Amino acid sequence: MNVLSLRNVTKIYQNHTAVNNVSFDVPQGSIFGLLGPNGAGKTSLIRMITMITGIDQGEIKLNGQNLNQNMILDIGYLPEERGLYKKMKVGEQLMYLAQLRGLTKQEAKHDINEWLEKFDADTWWNKNVEELSKGMQQKIQFIATVIHKPKLLILDEPFTGLDPLNTNLIKEEIFKMNRNGASIIFSTHRMEQVEEICKDIVLINNGALVLEGEMNAVKQQFKENKYRIEFDGTLPSHLKQDSFTIDRDDENGLVIQVLPGHDSNEFLQSLIQEGIHINSFQEILPSLNDIFIKKVNNKI
């Protein structure tokens, strides 16, 4: 079951196509990475999903139904361009945003207090937003995004401006909401975060989908048959190198690339035959960062 399905979605602004015929599915309950370089069309895509702008062609379905204004409260969106009313008090501001997102006054008050407590911010209610540090404001912003318990949460660069401690705090809350059934779309340039958090990804470039799939499958798809090996002693010089090449040689060991038509076992066997004691042998999968750069630069 997919929480979100995009079919041939296109958005055209005047003289350029921001999103070109994009289709993908976001499985229910997943943490989904929406990746792409600057100006790839991510924000345009998200704005269509959140109904901020309309779709020019194609369709978007939320829980199997075409998007409509009644679903606006099922989505929580933390835009990259975010801000708060600077002159408003934290409590008033959250109450206002929560009520705009369909909560009653009582519910809003109760839930906001709960969140503020969770974020060690229970004394902030009467503080003006402009008195808060950037990190503190980010927390308030996060609360405002999730206060109505959306089924689909779209987070665009959610950790910008947060220190590692607060990043972890928010990350934990995102995981918790995911465990409680919320599906999460996570848009960022920070590939290490995507690798850590996301299960599925899509990569968009120049408005079009260039890569899609489950994280490990994608990595497998782009692997280069590289292995790290650690052993005692040195590699005998007579060892034939027709089945592999040495990629890197450092004091911890070797990184080799097994040539096409051969496999890693051949290399291991030849070492064992030489009586070399092997400490470890591990396949090196490409990092998402490498895949991203290569794919965007069209090297693959």
Add this chain to the structure above:
Amino acid sequence: MNKLWLIVKREYLIRVKKKSFILATLLTPIGIGALMIGAGFLAESSSKSDQRVLIKDDSGIVKSSVIKKSQMVMDFTDQPLDSLTKNYVKDGYDMALYIPAFTDLSNKKHAVKYFSEKKPGMAVIKEIERKVESSFKDHKIKSSEIDRDVYDSFAISVDMEDGSLKDSESDGKVSIMLGTAFGMIMGFLMYMVILVYGMMVMRSVMEEKINRISEVMISSVKPFYLMLGKVLGVGLVGLTQVAIWIVLIPVIMLIVQSVMGIDPQAAQMEQIAAVAQETDGFNIAEIFREVKAMNWVMIIPAFLAFFFGGYFMYSAIFAAIGSAIGDDMQEGQTLMLPVMLPIIIGFMMLQGVIRNPNGSMAVIGSMIPLISPIIMPARLAFDPPIWQVLLSIAILILTCVFFAWIAGRIYRVGILMYGKKVNFRELSKWIFYKG
């Protein structure tokens, strides 16, 4: 609808609770009171003259006539003219006056010369002229052997009266004067409302864009509602302020009148009502009667319609401009100029309209929606034909709907658009952008 209400409520409360709002609301009537006290003093002191004048009267006419008592000191001297002009200052006078001999009774003009170190004010010259004139007139009457009573009986005053009024009612001049005052106040009020609160809407939209809260907001509210809520919220702030002023200003004026013992209105009314120049003064009871007799059933709802219509139309345009310019105020000015132009033209037409409230300029102005919110309220106290009022309101409402639509289209694109140079061509493109 509930969301719209929330937005209106926030926009209203956040402004009404501000210290600057409370101060401005209370200080303006106090300021007006102070201004009136000042104007009252000025009017009083300018009507009096403590000038000392030394007169050499070769005609002997002014000297022999009884000059009415006044603040002005008038002394006579027989010294020669050149020593008079040399010595009058030393003798403690502000001005010397030379009245040459008057021989030919049939002369209709007689030149009188004054000498003064400082240029005398118009009021002083007029006062002396009046006094000398009246002495000469008396002299001519006496010399012509016409009986004074007969001469006096020639005087006649013609009074234009409103033929539709019954004898028991006043002559209608008070109502014209009141209409003029009301017209000025209403026209000016509209001008202020459009400018002050329209700008407030614009600034608020700009602030939202600069603070980057727009996208957060419109992920849960439609941009049109956000704009509408803002326009309505600020409009209510304006209405609150104006309502407080309508109550407070007369109260403060009454206090000024009773405590200070001066009538601050007297000086102003004189200025406002050129029509009332020749009347021999009104009594308060008559003014009250006329105020009561005004067609309030038409004036109040019509004024409110123009207040909201005019404000709504302009603030929607200002909201659109605010959304387009973001933080670039300089760019904003080029966009604002064409919007300000009709407001200024309307304000400039105001005086002409009040002078002739049912003339063709007034009628045409009332039908042009961009200026009618300033022109029509100014005419309301002059009993304009009801069809004109209704037609003017109808045109205004249609224009409001049209501008709200256009402004909404521009706004929804503008608040999400950063770093784009905006001009009117660009704005007109935004209107036709698809959702």
